[in-house]
Each structure stands twice: as C-alpha cells, then as structure tokens.
Amino acid sequence: MINWVEKRQKLLISLVCALAFFSYVFLLRNELKVANNNGNIKIVAAKQKDPLAAGYRENTRQIALEGQPLNDDEIVRNDWGVYSAAVPIPINITEATDDLENPTMEIQHDGPVRNISFEYSRYYLGGYLQIYLDDVLYMQLNTYQEEESYELLTIDFPQHYGLSSTNAVWWLQMAILAAALPLFVQLELYKRLPFRRFLLAFILLAASYYALAAGLNYTLPQSFVFSNTLYSFNKAMLVLTLFTFFALILGQVLFYFVKTRWRYWGQLLYLLLIVPAPFLTFYLLEMPSAYDSYLKAADIPANLAIITVIWLTLAMLTTSLRMASMLAAAGGLIMGIVNKALIAIRSTPLLAYHFLQIRDGLNVAQNTKITVELIIPELIFLTAFYLIALAFLPPSRTLFAWPEPLPFWQKLPNRLAFLRKTLYQKLIISAVGILTALFALRPLVYHIANSVDMDLLFFSMQKTYYEHGFALSFTRFYEVSQITEPEGYSSEAVTDILDHYPRKDNSAKQKPNIIIIQNESLTDYGQLTSLNFSPDPLEFIHSMTDNTIKGAFYASVLGGGTANTEYEVLTSNSLAILPPNAFPYQQLITSPKNNITSALNSYGYQSVAVHPYLENFYRRNLVYDYLGFDESYFNNSKPAISDLVDVENLRGYVSDESLYQASQKLIEDTDDPLFNFIVTMQGHESYGLSEEENPRTVSITNSPDDSSATDFLSSVRASDQAFKDFINSLNASDEPTVVIMYGDHQPELSNSYFEPALDANDPSAKYQTPFIMWANFDLPQDDDIKLSPNYLVPYLLSTLTKTDYPLPVSSYYQFLSELQQQIPIMTTWGYYNADYAYSAEAPADNQLLSQYRLIGYNNVVDKSALSLTNYYE
Numbered sequence: 001m002i003n004w005v006e007k008r009q010k011l012l013i014s015l016v017c018a019l020a021f022f023s024y025v026f027l028l029r030n031e032l033k034v035a036n037n038n039g040n041i042k043i044v045a046a047k048q049k050d051p052l053a054a055g056y057r058e059n060t061r062q063i064a065l066e067g068q069p070l071n072d073d074e075i076v077r078n079d080w081g082v083y084s085a086a087v088p089i090p091i092n093i094t095e096a097t098d099d100l101e102n103p104t105m106e107i108q109h110d111g112p113v114r115n116i117s118f119e120y121s122r123y124y125l126g127g128y129l130q131i132y133l134d135d136v137l138y139m140q141l142n143t144y145q146e147e148e149s150y151e152l153l154t155i156d157f158p159q160h161y162g163l164s165s166t167n168a169v170w171w172l173q174m175a176i177l178a179a180a181l182p183l184f185v186q187l188e189l190y191k192r193l194p195f196r197r198f199l200l201a202f203i204l205l206a207a208s209y210y211a212l213a214a215g216l217n218y219t220l221p222q223s224f225v226f227s228n229t230l231y232s233f234n235k236a237m238l239v240l241t242l243f244t245f246f247a248l249i250l251g252q253v254l255f256y257f258v259k260t261r262w263r264y265w266g267q268l269l270y271l272l273l274i275v276p277a278p279f280l281t282f283y284l285l286e287m288p289s290a291y292d293s294y295l296k297a298a299d300i301p302a303n304l305a306i307i308t309v310i311w312l313t314l315a316m317l318t319t320s321l322r323m324a325s326m327l328a329a330a331g332g333l334i335m336g337i338v339n340k341a342l343i344a345i346r347s348t349p350l351l352a353y354h355f356l357q358i359r360d361g362l363n364v365a366q367n368t369k370i371t372v373e374l375i376i377p378e379l380i381f382l383t384a385f386y387l388i389a390l391a392f393l394p395p396s397r398t399l400f401a402w403p404e405p406l407p408f409w410q411k412l413p414n415r416l417a418f419l420r421k422t423l424y425q426k427l428i429i430s431a432v433g434i435l436t437a438l439f440a441l442r443p444l445v446y447h448i449a450n451s452v453d454m455d456l457l458f459f460s461m462q463k464t465y466y467e468h469g470f471a472l473s474f475t476r477f478y479e480v481s482q483i484t485e486p487e488g489y490s491s492e493a494v495t496d497i498l499d500h501y502p503r504k505d506n507s508a509k510q511k512p513n514i515i516i517i518q519n520e521s522l523t524d525y526g527q528l529t530s531l532n533f534s535p536d537p538l539e540f541i542h543s544m545t546d547n548t549i550k551g552a553f554y555a556s557v558l559g560g561g562t563a564n565t566e567y568e569v570l571t572s573n574s575l576a577i578l579p580p581n582a583f584p585y586q587q588l589i590t591s592p593k594n595n596i597t598s599a600l601n602s603y604g605y606q607s608v609a610v611h612p613y614l615e616n617f618y619r620r621n622l623v624y625d626y627l628g629f630d631e632s633y634f635n636n637s638k639p640a641i642s643d644l645v646d647v648e649n650l651r652g653y654v655s656d657e658s659l660y661q662a663s664q665k666l667i668e669d670t671d672d673p674l675f676n677f678i679v680t681m682q683g684h685e686s687y688g689l690s691e692e693e694n695p696r697t698v699s700i701t702n703s704p705d706d707s708s709a710t711d712f713l714s715s716v717r718a719s720d721q722a723f724k725d726f727i728n729s730l731n732a733s734d735e736p737t738v739v740i741m742y743g744d745h746q747p748e749l750s751n752s753y754f755e756p757a758l759d760a761n762d763p764s765a766k767y768q769t770p771f772i773m774w775a776n777f778d779l780p781q782d783d784d785i786k787l788s789p790n791y792l793v794p795y796l797l798s799t800l801t802k803t804d805y806p807l808p809v810s811s812y813y814q815f816l817s818e819l820q821q822q823i824p825i826m827t828t829w830g831y832y833n834a835d836y837a838y839s840a841e842a843p844a845d846n847q848l849l850s851q852y853r854l855i856g857y858n859n860v861v862d863k864s865a866l867s868l869t870n871y872y873e
Contacts (some may be wrong), residue, residue, distance in 0.1 A: 013190055017181045017249070024177070024242045027235065030114075030228045031170040033159035039109030041116060042132035045080075047096035050144035055125035056096035058103075058143060061089050061150075062291065062374050063118040065109055066166070067225045069290040069375060077106035089344075089373055090291060096127060111166070115156045117225040119374070123148035133157055152221035152374070154230045167228070176269075177246050180253045189252045197251070200391055201244050208240050208384040215337075215377040224377040236381055244388050251392030258398050266399050273389055277325035278308040280386060281332035285470040287379055288340035293466040303469035305448045307332075313441050316433025319426040326390050333383045337376055339470060345685075345748070348560065349465045352478040353583035397425070449475040456480065456580075481581040483861060486853045491864040497851045498871040501814040508805040511603065511673040512736040512775070514796070515663055518566060519656070519719060520683040521712070522743030523750070524770045529757035532701045537716040540724040541772055549799070551785030553771035553792075554764055556828040559748035563618040566679065566744070568789035570627055571595040572816055576790075576826040576842070577856045584860075585618045589626050594812075594859055594872035596793045597675065598628035602873045603807060606630055606672040610662055611679040612641055612654030629677070633662065651694050651711075653681040656719045660726035667735060683715045685748060709753045731776050736805050738779075740796060742789075743769025763830055763838055778803060786836070788825045791816060811871040815855070819848045 025032075045058040060080075063070045080094040080103055094103040107116075113133075120129060126143030139155060163171055184190065216222050216233055223232050231239070254266040282304055286293060307328070315324035339350040449472055456476055457464045465473040524538055525531060536542060544550065556575045557564050563585040564575055571593060575582060582588070592598075597607045608631045615621035615634035624632040633641045641647055641654065644662040648655050663676050687708035698713040699705055723741065730737050750758065750766045758765040771785060773796070780802050787795055794816040797809045809817075823843060825832035830840045843849060858865045859872070 010185060010188065014185045017185060020242055020245055021177060021181055024239070024246070025174060027239050027242070028170065028229060030156070030159070031167055032161055032174070033114065033228065034162040034164045034167065035112035035114045035157050035159045037112045037157060038134045039111055039113045040132075040134050041107040041109070041113060042130075042135070043080075043105045043107075043118075044130040044132065045094045045096050045103045046128045046130050046140075047101040049127035050142050053124065053126055053144035056127035057125040058094055058127065058129050059083075059121035060092045060118050060129075063092070063107075063116070064225060064374070065107070065116055066114055067117070067227050067375075067378055069287075069373075070107065072294075074107050074109055075105065076108045077104055079103035080105050091121075095125075113157060114159055114166070114228045115154060115225065117152065117154040117230075117374070119150045119152050119221065121148060121150050131155060150221070152223060154225055156228075159228075170227075176250070180250050181246075183253050183256075184249045187256060189249075189256055192255075193248070193252055197248055197392065201248055201388075204384075204388050204391055205237075205241060205244055208380075208388075209237060211380045211384065212236055212377060215380045219374055219377060221374070224374050224381070226378045226381050231377075231381070236377075240381075240384055240388065243385060247388050247392045251394065254394050255398075258394055263399065266394060270393055270396065270399050273386075273393065274321050274325055277321075277328050278304055278311050281307050281311065281328040282469075282471070284329065284332035284379055284383060285336040285339070287375055288336040288373065289343065289466060290375060291373055292343075292462075295469055296467055299452055299454070299468045299472055302448055302452045303471040306445050306471040306475060309441065309444055309448070313433060313436050316429050316436060319429045319433075321396055322390050322393055326387050329383055329386050333379055336379070336470065339465065340373070340376075343462045343465075349462045350470075350474065351461075351581050352474070352481060353581060353586055445475055446479055449479065461581075477581055481579040483579055483582070483857075485861075486850075486857050489854050489857055491858060491862060491868070494855055494858045495868065495871065497855060498811040498815060498868075501811040501818075503811055503870070504801070504809040504814070506801070506806050507603065507808050510736060510805070511605070511807065512738050512777070512800070512805040513667055513674045513676070514600065514605070515674075515676045515678065515737065515739045516569065516792075517678045517680065517723075517739065517741040518562070518569065518744050519741055520562065520680045520744060521685070521747040522683060522716065522719065522741075522769055523746045524768075525713075525754055525757070527770075528759075528765060528768060529754060531703055531754075531757050533698050533713060534701050535698065535717070537698050537713045538720050538770065539717075540720050540727075541770065544727075544772065544774065545781070547775050547777065547779040547781070549771075549773040549779060549782045549785055551771045551783065551787070552764075552768045553742040554786065554788045554825045554827055554832075555743070555745045555767050555769055556789065557745045558750060558766050559745065562679070562744045563620075563623075565789050569742075569792050570597060570677070571859065572790045572793050572813070573856050573859055574788065574790035574826050574852075575828050576788075576831070577853050578860070580828070585620070585623050588860055589619075589623045591863070592626050592628065592866060594865055594869065595627050597677070598869075599810060599873040600675045600807075601628050601630070602869075604672055605675045606670045607675040607677075608633070608666055608670075609677045609679075610641060610659060610666075612647075612659060612681045650682050650718055651684075651689060651715055653684055655722065656680050656682045657722035657725065660722055663726070664729060667733070667737070679744075680719070682719060683712065683747070687711045687747065687749060703757070706753045709749060712747055712749055727774060733776060736775070736777050738773065738775040738777075738796070738800070738805075740771075740773045740792065742771045742792070745769065763840070764825075767827065767829060773799065775803070777805060786824060786832075787820070788827050790826065791820045791824070794820065808873075810873050812855070812859075815848075815851075819852055822846065822848055 043060065045056060047056055049056050079100060080092045083091045083093045092105065096103060120141070120143060122143045122145035124144065124146060126145060129141040129143050130137060131139045141153070212233060216224070223230060225231070254269065257263055257266045286295060311324055311328045314327055315321045318324055318327070335350055342348055342350055342354070452468070452472060454464070454468050454472070454476065461477065526533055526536060526538065555565055556568065564583065567584040568574060578584070601607055607629045609624045609629045610633045611620055613635055615632070615637045621632060621634065621637065633639065633644060635641060635654065641658070641662055644665045645658055647658045659678050659680055663678060666676055667674055689711050694711050694714060696710045696714050697717050698710060700709060727739065730739065746766055746769060771787065773779065779799065794813040797807055797813050798817050800806050801809065822834055823831055823846065824834065824836070830838055831842055832838055833843060858868070865872070
C-alpha cells in the first residue's frame with residue numbers, strides 16, 4: 001500500500017489540489033460575479049399588514065451593502081427615525097400612518113449593488129416591509145409575529161460572472177492559485193515542506209476558530225455577510241481551511257522563486273501584502289464603530305501617520321515587516337472591538353488606563369451581556385485571511401538584497417555562517433528599534449497628533465473617537481492624562497499652607513465606630529425625575545429623620561469607575577485636580593499613601609475593608625494594603641467574606657444584607673473602635689435579568705415598564721430594606737456608631753431608559769446619588785446637604801466635632817473644610833460655588849483651589865508626603 005501511494009504521489013497530490021481549488025471556487029463563486037443595476041434601493045414600510053397584526057411598524061438595523069455599513073451620503077431620502085436608547089446598536093424605526101402611508105429609506109449606491117443585508121424585527125406590530133430595486137418591487141416581507149425577534153435578511157440581486165473593480169482581487173487570487181498549484185505539483189515542492197509550517201497552519205486555524213466563534217456568539221444571527229457571500233460559521237471555517245492550504249502551497253512556490261530569475265514575483269506579492277498593513281489596521285480600528293462614526297476625512301492622514309510610525313517601530317523591534325504587520329492587524333482588530341464594546345457598555349472608549357485593567361475587564365465581561373454589530377465577525381474573518389496570507393510569505397531578507405555583513409562578521413567560521421546574514425542585521429535593526437521606541441516614538445506621535453486642531457470632549461469621549469479617529473483620539477487623551485507638577489510646587493510650600501491649620505486634638509474617650517458604605521449604582525430616580533414607582537424603592541431612607549443627615553452626593557463618574565469614587569472618598573483627592581481620564585487605583589497607588597484609613601489607625605481604630613468580589617479586581621488587594629487597612633475581605637481572599645457570615649446572593653452578586661451582617665460581626669468581634677469600609681455589588685449591571693433570576697418588586701406607574709429599569713429598581717428596594725435592618729440593629733447597640741452611605745455613580749441606565757426623564761438643563765442630573773449619614777447618638781440634622789466625594793471625610797469629621805464623640809481633625813481636613821465653604825462641589829464635569837452656581841471650568845484665581853492643587857500633587861505624586869504625616873493625620 002505504501003509503495004502504491006509513493007508511486008502515485010504526484011497524481012494524488014494533483015487530485016487533492018484540484019479538489020481543493022474547485023471547492024474554493026465554488027464556495028466563493030459569488031465573489032466572481034457582477035451586478036447590472038443602477039444601485040438604487042428603497043426600503044419601505046408599507047401601509048399593509050397581516051390581519052392579526054396590531055400595527056404597521058418596522059424596525060431595521062445594521063444595513064450593509066456588500067458587507068460594508070451604509071454611509072450617510074448614500075441615503076438620499078429618509079422618512080425613518082433612529083432609536084438608540086437602551087440598545088447597543090441604533091435601530092431604524094418607522095410606522096406607516098395616514099399622513100405618511102409608505103415611509104421610505106432610499107439608498108443610492110455609487111455603482112451596481114450585488115447584495116444588501118440588514119436585521120429586521122418581527123413582532124406583533126409588524127406590517128409589510130418592501131424592498132425596491134431601481135423602482136421595481138423586488139421583495140415583500142410580512143413582519144408580523146406574536147413573539148418579538150430579530151432576523152438577518154440577505155438579498156442577492158441578479159448577477160452574472162464578470163470582472164469589475166469590486167471583485168478584481170478575487171479573480172486575481174484565483175489566477176494566482178491556478179498558476180501556483182500546477183507548479184507546486186510539477187516541481188514536487190511538497191517534498192520540501194517543513195513540519196513547522198504545518199504546525200503554524202494548525203495554530204492559525206485554531207486561533208481563527210476561537211475568534212470567529214466568539215464573534216458570532218455576541219451577534220444575534222449566527223451568520224454574516226462578507227463582500228458578496230453569506231457565511232455560516234462552518235462555511236467560514238471551511239473557506240479559511242482551504243485558504244490556509246493554498247497559502248502554505250503558495251509560500252513554498254515563492255521560496256522556489258527566490259532561487260530563480262522569477263524572484264520579482266515573490267517581491268511583488270510581498271509588497272502587495274505588506275504595504276497595506278497600516279491601512280488595514282486603520283480600517284480594523286474604525287469599522288467596529290462604523291454604524292455610529294462620522295469620521296472627518298481631513299483627520300484620516302493623521303491617524304494613518306500615527307499607525308504607520310508605530311508599525312515601522314514594531315518592524316524594527318521585531319526585525320520583520322511581516323511580523324509587525326501581523327501584530328498591527330491583530331492589535332487593530334482587538335482594540336477596535338474592545339473600543340466598541342466599552343462604548344456600548346460604559347459609554348467610554350478605550351483609553352490608555354484600560355490596559356492596566358485587562359484582568360478586571362475580563363472579569364466584568366463574564367457577567368455582562370453584549371450584542372455587537374454584524375461587521376465584527378466580518379472583520380475577524382478578514383483579519384484571519386490577512387494573517388494566514390502573511391504567515392507563509394518568505395522573509396524579506398530572502399526576497400530582497402540586504403547589505404553585506406561587516407568584515408568582522410564575514411570572518412566567522414563556517415559553522416556560524418548563519419550569523420553573517422542574519423544576526424548582525426537583526427542586532428543593528430533591533431537596537432535602532434529600541435532607541436526609536438524609547439526616545440523618538442512618543443514625541444513623533446505627539447507631534448502628529450498635535451498637528452490636528454481638535455476639541456477633546458471629556459464628557460462624550462466616544463464622540464471624539466467617532467469624529468477624529470481612534471489613533472488620533474487615543475493619543476490626545478493619553479497625552480493630557482499625564483500628571484505634571486503645578487507651578488510653584490514644593491513640599492515646603494505645602495507645609496507653609498497646612499501650617500495655617502493647626503491640628504485639633506480634642507477627642508472623645510470612647511470613639512465611635514465608623515461605617516462607610518459605597519453602594520453600587522444607588523440612585524434616587526424618584527427625586528431626579530417625575531417618574532412614579534410603586535412601591536417607593538427607597539422608602540426607608542426617605543422616612544429617616546432622627547439623627548440623620550441626608551442630601552445629594554455628586555460623583556465624578558457615570559455608569560462605571562467605582563474605584564475612582566472610592567479613591568476620592570478615602571484620600572480626599574478630587575479627580576478634578578488630576579489629569580482627565582486618571583484612574584488612580586491602577587496608575588497612582590503603587591506605595592503607601594495618606595488617607596482617612598491611616599489617620600484613623602493612628603487614632604486607635606481597627607480598619608477593615610469589605611468588597612464582595614475578586615481581590616485583584618481593580619488591584620484592591622494591593623491598594624487597600626497601601627491605604628493602610630488592617631484587614632481586607634473579598635470573595636476569594638483568605639479569610640473571605642464567607643468566613644464571617646453565611647453569604648447569600650442577589651442578582652448573581654453577594655447581597656447587601658450579607659455585607660451588613662458581616663459588618664455587625666466585625667463590630668462584635670473587635671475590641672477597638674472599628675472603621676469598616678464596605679463596597680457593595682448587588683446593584684451592578686447587567687440589568688434586565690429575568691423574573692426568575694430577580695423577581696420584580698417595583699413597577700413604574702406613569703411610564704411603560706422596562707425589564708432593565710425594573711430589575712435595577714428592585715435591586716434598589718432590596719438594598720433599602722437591607723439598610724433598614726442594619727440601622728435598626730445598630731440602633732439597639734450600646735456602641736456609638738456612625739454610618740455613611742452613598743451611591744458610587746448612577747447606572748448606565750441614565751444614558752438610556754431614564755435619560756428622557758432627567759432634567760437636560762441640569763448638568764448634575766446624571767451624577768447625583770443619595771447621601772445618608774446616620775448615628776445611634778445625637779447628630780445635628782440636615783436634609784439638604786450637597787457635597788462631592790473629596791469632602792465626605794472632612795464633612796464627617798467636622799460633624800463629629802458637634803457631637804459627644806469628636807475625633808482629631810488634621811490640618812489637611814481643616815483645609816478641605818474651608819475649601820468646601822468656597823467650592824462645595826468639585827468634579828470632573830464641573831464646579832459649584834458657594835451660591836451653588838455651576839461652572840464647567842474651575843473658578844479662576846481661587847487661592848484655596850490653587851493651594852489644593854499643590855497639596856494634591858504632594859499627596860498623589862511626591863514621596864515626601866509620607867514625611868508630612870502630622871499634617872494629614
């Protein structure tokens with residue numbers, strides 16, 4: 001049998017190659033066709049409906065021509081509206097009426113259209129959706145269905161085989177393969193294939209398999225359109241497998257050409273694949289957001305220039321243009337997808353500090369429902385094609401003439417001959433690459449970025465990315481995030497300021513327990529909107545009067561950034577005096593820092609942090625240690641929260657009730673006064689869990705119920721009830737205890753469901769959360785306190801001085817109390833003065849604010865801050 005195969009080896013290889021080739025052509029036959037139409041398409045919501053339908057409404061989204069998102073300039077008439085609230089992907093929506101019987105979206109493409117694809121909804125309001133090609137009705141769909149669903153529609157318009165500018169690359173590919181396969185067989189090049197290339201082929205296919213499976217897992221239909229072909233997962237993987245087979249063969253043919261006078265064919269193909277790398281990377285960065293983007297054409301050259309500079313630097317570092325191109329394409333794909341996912345989930349684009357949160361991001365992603373555009377699988381498919389094509393190219397040093405080695409290298413013995421052609425070149429090039437990366441890359445990229453006149457929209461950063469491009473926006477936001485030393489700074493200047501606020505040492509013999517609760521996404525939409533809820537989600541908190549101070553807490557973040565609020569509260573360093581986009585837990589806390597924990601420790605407190613998630617989430621296990629906590633309890637720490645109490649979950653997270661029980665256990669087990677900092681997770685997104693996962697206890701009475709909103713509001717009610725039980729328990733205790741609770745930020749729902757009900761004229765509408773201070777001893781009552789996170793601790797200490805349980809007040813906290821009188825609220829999105837007048841910019845020429853910047857720089861950056869402990873504690 002073996003002898004029979006060996007004798008017919010060439011014939012068998014020929015048959016395999018022919019079968020693979022014709023299979024490949026068959027699978028991609030649509031790519032070899034052209035259409036013959038005028039490129040005019042109308043999508044019409046007709047005033048016709050199924051007898052069972054309740055309306056004439058139509059929803060469409062992700063309209064694409066030949067796999068490419070529809071451009072705005074291609075829409076010449078549009079009677080449809082756009083709905084984007086509470087959905088990750090904008091929806092085109094319209095309804096036929098007596099005034100407009102056939103709402104129409106008319107598309108005029110530049111040239112014939114081979115296919116159109118889009119998702120459309122089928123539900124009880126569905127009517128008839130009509131598609132016209134060149135004013136002729138081509139298809140009509142009945143979109144009525146009892147249960148709502150989205151379906152992918154792909155329409156292939158009449159076509160015939162032919163060559164055009166849109167499919168020339170496919171014909172060229174087939175021609176190259178038709179010429180290369182016979183050569184591969186005739187010259188018996190299959191006998192020279194090394195095993196490592198088969199291994200590389202397997203690795204590339206495995207990576208493509210998992211990437212494509214992941215991409216399709218986050219789209220509603222499990223198929224996608226690439227160019228002129230509709231792909232299922234199995235079809236896409238079959239095409240990639242055949243292409244990998246051909247790329248391996250073509251690479252072997254090119255290696256043969258290197259040794260002949262046909263070398264230039266290899267050089268030409270190498271350049272055809274390498275030169276587009278920066279353009280493809282730019283495309284991969286921008287296309288995931290193509291349905292939202294309004295990229296200015298004038299900014300494209302700057303984006304390409306930044307990408308090209310980075311690409312060339314990578315080429316020098318890796319000593320390979322091919323490797324640099326593969327890294328750039330793969331990196332562009334990943335960053336483009338992550339950028340779109342972050343915008344959909346957090347309304348925040350990919351920023352530099354996110355690279356410090358990779359592990360945290362993966363943890364969050366596991367518990368977050370994401371729906372992505374159909375173009376994502378297309379981009380994964382395209383990138384897989386490109387990486388496979390590059391992987392089997394001969395290296396540039398075998399295709400092109402390189403400089404002769406230096407005389408020293410030429411004298412090496414024959415057994416080290418490979419060093420003559422390779423190592424010395426790699427050493428020199430990589431050395432240049434390292435020097436470029438260290439000293440030239442950043443200033444050159446900054447120079448390109450700063451050559452563009454653009455405004456950075458810090459409160460809608462994604463809009464900056466959409467308008468100016470990923471590479472340009474990412475660079476500019478990173479540049480302004482760097483901390484610079486304020487004018488006039490010195491540690492001596494800081495001591496001179498704080499010397500004016502001598503420490504107050506009066507302290508009660510029995511110090512009160514201090515419990516600070518940062519409640520995940522806690523928001524009082526009953527106060528912020530005119531919506532009515534039944535029952536009141538915050539019924540207990542609203543009823544609190546005795547020994548209670550209540551009001552509004554003005555966070556600097558929205559929809560995320562929990563750790564930033566923690567940082568402001570614990571350190572009293574406002575994000576407003578830090579660079580935009582600062583993320584202190586990742587960037588700034590890498591050593592011990594002055595904060596309320598270290599101050600209370602010096603007063604004899606036992607300090608304990610409790611966070612019901614993973615200990616390395618936002619580096620809290622390290623950060624809490626640097627901040628001076630004696631103990632920290634997490635889900636996976638030793639000891640863990642479950643070692644304190646029997647943990648119960650709500651909405652997939654540890655319940656607030658369990659955390660409050662843990663706090664009571666800590667009070668009982670601690671002889672010293674307790675400082676307990678609690679961060680909750682019960683109210684964390686994703687919202688919209690089923691009734692089985694989170695039974696609804698709150699409804700919205702004057703607006704249509706929304707599963708996401710009622711899921712969130714029911715969580716708020718559960719938190720309110722748990723807080724009630726906690727307060728009642730502490731009220732019966734003999735130990736003096738003060739409790740502060742506030743919301744770390746509003747949920748992302750403020751950008752979707754609740755947005756129309758918020759006051760659009762109030763810049764703080766999306767940033768206010770409840771603030772409650774309660775004690776089981778006499779407190780000076782107030783129900784209209786307003787403060788930002790950096791003032792919480794000085795406000796607490798100032799309030800305690802008016803009770804029977806005062807604590808020492810350091811120079812730092814006295815300074816902040818005075819600053820609070822002049823600027824009671826300072827956040828990343830604006831400032832309020834003593835009259836509570838709003839300004840987006842910091843007050844000009846405010847001496848205390850200037851001094852705060854000096855103190856803040858000392859406390860954040862300068863290591864000498866630890867030697868000034870007597871001022872901070």
